[in-house]
Amino acid sequence: MKMKITAVGGYNAVGRNMTGVTVGGETIAVDNGLRLDTLQLYDTESYEMRKFKLDELVRMKIIPDHKMLDNVIAQVVSHGHLDHVGGTMFTKPKVPIITTPYAAEIGRKEYKEGDFYARGYGDPFDVKSRSNQELRVELIEITHSIPHTSIPVLYTPEGIVVYANDFKLDNHSKIAAPDYHRLKQIGKEGVKAFIVESVRAGETGKTPSEMVARANVKDVFESIADSKGLIISTTFSSHIERIQAILDMAEYMGRVPVILGRSLHFQVQLAKRFGLLEIPPHAEIFANAKAVGNALKKIDKGRREDYLLLVTGHQGEQKSVLCRMADSKFPFGFRKKDNIVFCTEVIPNPVNETNRYVLERKLKSFGVRIFRDIHVSGHASKEDHRRLLNLLKPERIIPAHGGIEMRANYANLASEEGYEINKNVHLLDNGSSIEI
Ligand SMILES: [Zn+2]
Missing domain, CATH: 3.60.15.10 (Ribonuclease Z/Hydroxyacylglutathione hydrolase-like)
Known part of the structure; x- marks a missing residue:
């Protein structure tokens, strides 16, 4: 045998x-x-x-x-x-x-x-x-x-x-x-x-510890803590430890975390249920396109420095919240002082590389500030x-x-x-x- x-x-x-x-x-x-x-x-x-x-x-x-x-x-x-x-x-x-x-x-x-x-x-x-x-x-x-x-x-x-x-x-x-x-x-x-x-x-x-990514996230967010613009960050929906680091920075900066997108909604709720993620009590989470649109409309009319958004779209996925924002599919407009923080790297394959290139070109056309590759494997x-x-x-x-x-x-x-x-x-x- x-x-x-x-x-x-x-x-x-x-x-x-x-x-x-x-x-x-x-x-x-x-x-x-x-x-x-x-x-x-x-x-x-x-x-x-x-x-x-x-x-x-x-x-x-x-x-x-x-x-x-x-x-x-x-x-x-x-x-x-x-x-x-x-x-x-x-x-x-x-x-x-x-x-x-x-x-x-x-x-x-x-x-x-x-x-x-x-x-x-x-x-x-x-x-x-x-x-x-x-x-x-x-x-x-x-x-x-x-x-x-x-x-x-x-x-x-x-x-x-x-x-x-x-x-x-x-x-x-x-x-x-x-x-x-x-x-x-x-x-x-x-x-x-x-x-x-x-x-x-x-x-x-x-491979560096996630501790290194945590420090890098902190370093970047601290550098834009005084920004009058919106902060929009994105990462893998299932990377709960990275998401915690981002939510912690929202607390540090006194911004309301707003989590947008289906996969983020699912993973964040799941991690919370398992006691693996602490979501600040004033955080807002929206999954479907209509609710996301309403949330973005409110943010667009409000004080931009009050919010930190965590959205789907880190690889430039075409149906993600960030791509749809860049395509003006929501009642929301980017402004020059807004900051986009990619807490990931591009997964090296032609599909992602193309999608991310397209997304970043579109974002740059609005004059926003882009931070990328804040990541460890x-x-x-x-x-x-x-x-x-x-x-x-x-x-x-x-x-x-x-x-x-x-x-x-x-x-x-x-x-x-x-x-x-x-x-x-x-x-x-x-x-x-x-x-x-
Ligand atoms: Zn894996």
């Missing part, structure tokens, strides 16, 4: 992650994501894609080719980013979906009838095997750029599989901490296969990877989440640590598998 690992999605480009781990003829699927940049080609919201057949979504490379996996008895999801959980709304797995509480809520939003099991860290889930195999899933706490990110660990009769996709090692996060102790223990128990993201494996050094750099690798000391490594260049960067790091490509480091493409 052997273990088979199948690369389903996320092994040729960033996005639509899915890996199969098969033991004794039964498969646990890990992650089930969308590819967001491809989705954007169709200029639509993910739920609007439901009109397409699954085969078409696979052809468009929006979801992983889930049919590659046979006899799936459980679906594990590492965290709530859509490139890890977003596929479940289309493929609708009819098996237990094991994930963290925050990610389970994100999954349930679009796949209401899904059999989500929200597990805390260190609260293992016994997967029901049809052939009485002992299969167990444990979620280990790790830091990333969304609350409740985990490193899933699969305990199987053929050995332990660790899945670190995505993660960073942030020792100063205010909402999470890497569980080095547990990771080291598992390393001592013996890890048969280590599936690991490689998005920034080629970056020298260590949520993905591990080379030395973070080395640290985790040395804690786990796996027998085999399967670099995931990235094109061949990114995964080769991980393979290079592994070879520095004594591993050999094709012997115990395996560069799989979407659709390929190995038996170990």
Whole structure:
């Protein structure tokens, strides 16, 4: 009896992650994501894609080719980013979906009838095997750029599989901490296969803590604290720690935070429910276009220095609040003293780069002040990877989440640590598998 690992999605480009781990003829699927940049080609919201057949979504490379996996008895999801959980709304797995509480809520939003099991860290889930195999899933706490990110660990009769996709090692996060102790223990128990993201494996050094982003946010906002103009900021809707830093600055400047946009509305309320975000009591939050329009109308007529807006649109998404503001789709006009603060960087793909270029050109035409790239990554750099690798000391490594260049960067790091490509480091493409 052997273990088979199948690369389903996320092994040729960033996005639509899915890996199969098969033991004794039964498969646990890990992650089930969308590819967001491809989705954007169709200029639509993910739920609007439901009109397409699954085969078409696979052809468009929006979801992983889930049919590659046979006899799936459980679906594990590492965290709530859509490139890890977003596929479940289309493929609708009819098996237990094991994930963290925050990610389970994100999954349930679009796949209401899904059999989500929200597990805390260190609260293992016994997967029901049809052939009485002992299969167990444990979620280990790790830091990333969304609350409740985990490193899933699969305990199987053929050995332990660790899945670190995505993660960073942030020792100063205010909402999470890497569980080095547990990771080291598992390393001592013996890890048969280590599936690991490689998005920034080629970056020298260590990814800075979110503490650095917090300081940068503070630095920029302090510099415009006396501005008579409006402050409009934008960031990832699920980056709750970053959002907290922005809301804290609104408090510091004595401005009313006004949060505008559907995805921000959903994430902010969710994080508040989990006690992960403190929203100032006088904050205003609006989701739908009409309510957003009314709020902007009021702000446009009021004292601009009284408000700090947090809006959707950090990547220049065409249906976002910021893009619609720039297109004068709301009863609102930019003025010269207004400040736009991008608390993100542009995710490097042609769609985002184009969208952001267009958005910034439009914004500049109003004469507003623009601050950009206030950001640190949520993905591990080379030395973070080395640290985790040395804690786990796996027998085999399967670099995931990235094109061949990114995964080769991980393979290079592994070879520095004594591993050999094709012997115990395996560069799989979407659709390929190995038996170990
Ligand atoms: Zn992620």
